[in-house]
Amino acid sequence: MPSVPLPPVRDLAQRRADTVDRLASGFQMWLATGSDGHGAHLIPVAxxxxxxxxxxxxxxxxxxxxxxxxxxxxxxxxxDTADVVMIDTRATLLDVPDIDVASAEAYAQVSTDPRHAPDRFLYVRLVPERILAWNSLTEFAGRTLMLKGSWLDSPVD
Incomplete structure (x- = not known):
């Protein structure tokens, strides 16, 4: 297998900027939940x-x-595994009529519009409490960008 050159290590400010840009420009994620007796559950969502x-x-x-x-x-x-953002969140379930118009309109641009079948869908609002980002093993240290819902000013790990 050919060796792949590692990307340059980003400082905390650059990682944060890249992460915010990625969140704003993307629209697909993996969502993992779990509860007692059911184990982990993972789904792809917009x-x-x-x-x-x-x-x-x-x-x-x-x-x-x-x-x-x-x-x-x-x-x-x-x-992907070579350039990942992982976010631990607090979740709130919202009935379709309870979502704000801006969020509903934005979501309808990237996926099926739940407003067309409000009895079948719920919105899920996810508030980040911890955000980690790294693009190689060289960035594994210092990967935590947010803790307890606040962006960090200096690395903690």
Whole structure:
């Protein structure tokens, strides 16, 4: 297997800027939930980022919704194994009529519009509590960008 050159190590400010840009320009993520007795559950979903929260939607009667009702926490993964953003979140379920218009319109641009079947879908609002980002093993140290919902000014790991 050919060796692949490692990308240059980014400082904390550059990693944060790249992460915010990636959240704003992307629309696909992996959403992991879990609850006692059911283990981990992982689904691919579309999302929108408003600068502080992620919004997605899923079926009202899904395992994801059942898990979030039991334990309103989720982990999000964006990217591939060589350039990843992982986000630990606090989750809130919202009935379709309760979502703000801007989020609903933005979400409709990247996925099926839940407003067309409000009895089948729920929106999921995900508030980041911890964000990690790294693009190679050389960036594994210092990968935590946010803790307890606040962006860091200096590396902690």
């Amino acid at each position: 999302y929108v980022w408003d600068g502080s929260t992620l919004t997605t939607a899923t079926f009202r009667r899904s395992r994801t919704v059942a898990n979030l009702r039991a334990r309103p926490r989720a982990r999000v993964a964006i990217g």
